[in-house]
Amino acid sequence: MxxxxxxxxxxxxxxxxxxxxxxxxxxxxxxxxxxxxxxxxxxxxxxxxxxxxxxxxxxxxxxxxxxxxxxxxxxxxxxxxxxxxxxxxxxxxxxxxxxxxxxxxxxxxxxxxxxxxxxxxxxxxxxxxxxxxxxxxxxxxxxxxxxxxxxxxxxxxxxxxxxxxxSQLATAGKNGQFRTPRHIIRMIVELVDPDVNDRICDPACGTAGFLFTAYRYILRKYTSPDMVIEDEEGDWHNLIGDHITEQKAWDKLHKDTFYGFDFDSTMVRIALMNMVLHGIRAPHIEPTDTLSNQYSGEEEFTVILANPPFKGSIDKNDINDRLTLGTTKTELLFVEKMIRLLEIGGKCGVIVPDGVLFGSSNAHKDLRKLLLEKCQIEGIVSMPSGVFKPYAGVSTAVLIFTKGGNTEKIWFYDMVADGYSLDDKRTPVDRKGDIPDIIERFRKRREENPTDRKGKCFYVSAAEIKANNYDLSISRYKEIEYEEVRYEKPEVIIEKIEELEGKILENIDELKLLLNEET
Structure with missing residues (x-):
């Protein structure tokens, strides 16, 4: 057939x-x-x-x-x-x-x-x-x-x-709209560490993966440890939140914690269904382009979790009047918008294409200057280019920052593996890769204070970053350790080859003798 x-x-x-x-x-x-x-x-x-x-x-x-x-x-x-x-x-x-x-x-x-x-x-x-x-x-x-x-x-x-x-959509990869792998979402949520009193937003929410993962993470924090079950993919189950004892806290969690926006009304309906089915009775998800004048909210949230469109652009006349970068690139505008959406002290975990970290345009440099001088960049996790295959092969990074103050030094981590093959098939390897180490080292970064730039993670001072044109790419600062290979002298190699040739000829002679005896 x-x-x-x-x-x-x-x-x-x-x-x-x-x-x-x-x-x-x-x-x-x-x-x-x-x-x-x-x-x-x-x-x-x-x-x-x-x-x-x-x-x-x-x-x-x-x-x-x-x-x-x-x-x-x-x-x-x-x-x-x-x-x-x-x-x-x-x-x-x-x-x-x-x-x-x-x-x-x-x-x-x-x-x-x-x-x-x-x-x-x-x-x-x-x-x-x-x-x-x-x-x-x-x-x-x-x-x-x-x-x-x-x-x-x-x-x-x-x-x-x-x-x-x-993967069958003709627009996939063109407008940057694709789903973030769940294990990457969980990693970012664990790094940001949202809590029961936060107001959490994803300004480009898609199917609301970040929002319901944040909900499940909060439930896990408040569920007795002996009750939580973790499956082989790292997802959490049996989350009952038995340590949330006040009805007021439950009401806030269900009605005033999760906010999402997406310009596609179909995606909004899918996200709403997803949130309701994960236990959120009244999620706030609206069909709004947060970069446009449709939405002018500022300083409303304590946590932002997002993977905004990488390759999009917005009509210059539609850009929100309060955005100042002077660009139509959505990957830059979304990060500026996130800074504006956060309350002072609020924390953001966002995936950005590597170009945001080292791009040479004025808008790129102005955004990085804003992050260093008006925020505290807590960490940058460089991810391998295969994480978003088969949708895109672009190299990306996770940017974790807190609004307010200024950055003194930045913790970098060079992720090599995420637990799955980095080709189009993305088949499971160990389903974890560097992720458990990233979470543990990030939480211990202040007491460890790593400075060895040959290792997987290390600190770089803000002064050095500013001196390097505000470049935030890990490749600018990571030191690669080259292993010296010592070769034997040519005459020794020739002697070994001649010795090997002699043994081969001896084996051939022995085989000839055996064949003659058989005949």
Whole structure:
């Protein structure tokens, strides 16, 4: 049987780290959507997300009920008065009946799920449209999603599907929009170390990977250590936050901690669903271009976590009036915007292309001067170029800084491995690489005070950096230790070759004798 276009396309995405059986089911799901007439990948992921949301909503409700029972707390089901919207109640209906029920009953229910609380979720879901065109496609998709066995606190399955589809998007790599690997997100979150009282923002949030990872990190900090389980990929499970004892703290965590912005309204809806399914009842995620005059917020957040678009540019007339760098390059403007968004003392962890660290334009130098003289750069982790393959091969770095004061010295780390192969396949090696060492050494950097520039990490003074035209690239300061290779004298090498040739000739003579004896 000839392969469809969808199957051909999906074969290019072997980088994805999913169990083979789940991967084949997602392949089948995408193929059904493709052959069913939804050939736009972003439209497909949105429609898939709605169905996955319906499934995971019940999973999450069951999980929350169990948690409430375990802690002796009261719990009101999200399906109260709407039991017919539970996935388990309608998943076995005939195709025509299922299509009508999902379109007319379940979909309106998920759109208005928090409407009584006037949340941004219900506000932005009001524009959502259920566009799966055929009853048979709805039924097939429901069957495949049911077989995926997605649990409420499992890995970011929506993000996995999005990552899978994104490699087929014609714009991938052109506008810089691609998903950050989860292990890199976790590393940055651990370096920044957000806490329960922070207000956390991602000004280019995509599927909200940084935001829900920050939430899970905070829960891990406040969950009894003997209860936390870490899987082979480093993700955390069984996070119940049993050390968060005040309801006021929970309310803040759910309603006034996480803020995200993205210019793509489809991505906003996916991010909102992702956050709700990770336990955030009222996430603040809005369809806004934070670099434009649409958004003029300043000094609003205590933590910023982000991987903004690398290769984008913005129309000069649209740039926010308060941004001063005099450039249209988004990778520079976003960092300036982050500085402005932070309160004094607020901390940022952001991925930047290496060019931000050494670029020679006035805008590049002005940004680095701003970082050194108006902020404290805590650390720069240089990452290998394969981290974002197959989307991009650009070399990147993680920049950690605190707003306010000025920089006296900067801690550099030269990451060589991130736990996965650095080719397009990104197959697991040990799934950790240098990351545990980076986190440990960063936390101990002040007491260790490393100065050996031949090592993996070391300090460089701000005075030296300023003298080098504010260059923040590690290659400017790292010393490479060359190992001297001593060769033997030519006459000794010739003597050894002649000796080896003699032995070979002796072996040939012995073989000839053996052959003669046999004949």
């Amino acid at each position: 000839p392969e469809t276009n969808a199957q051909n396309k999906l074969k290019t995405s072997d980088h994805m780290r999913l169990p083979p059986e789940k991967k084949s089911k997602i392949d089948a799901l995408w193929d059904r959507f493709w052959s069913g007439g939804l050939s736009n990948p972003l439209q497909s992921i949105e429609q898939m997300s709605y169905l996955i949301f319906m499934k995971r909503l019940e999973d999450m409700d069951v999980l929350e009920q169990r948690r409430a029972n375990a802690t002796g707390q009261a719990y009101v089901s999200i399906f109260g008065g709407h039991e017919e919207c539970r996935w388990s109640e309608w998943k076995h209906k005939p195709a025509e009946e299922m299509m009508k029920h999902v379109r007319d009953v379940v979909f309106p229910f998920i759109k208005d799920i928090h409407d009584g609380e006037k949340t941004l979720f219900s506000q932005h879901m009001k524009d959502a449209v259920f566009m799966v065109p055929k009853p048979s496609l709805v039924q097939e998709a429901v069957g495949i999603i049911d077989e995926l066995d997605i649990s409420g606190q499992s890995s970011d399955m929506q993000g996995d599907i999005y990552e899978y589809l994104l």
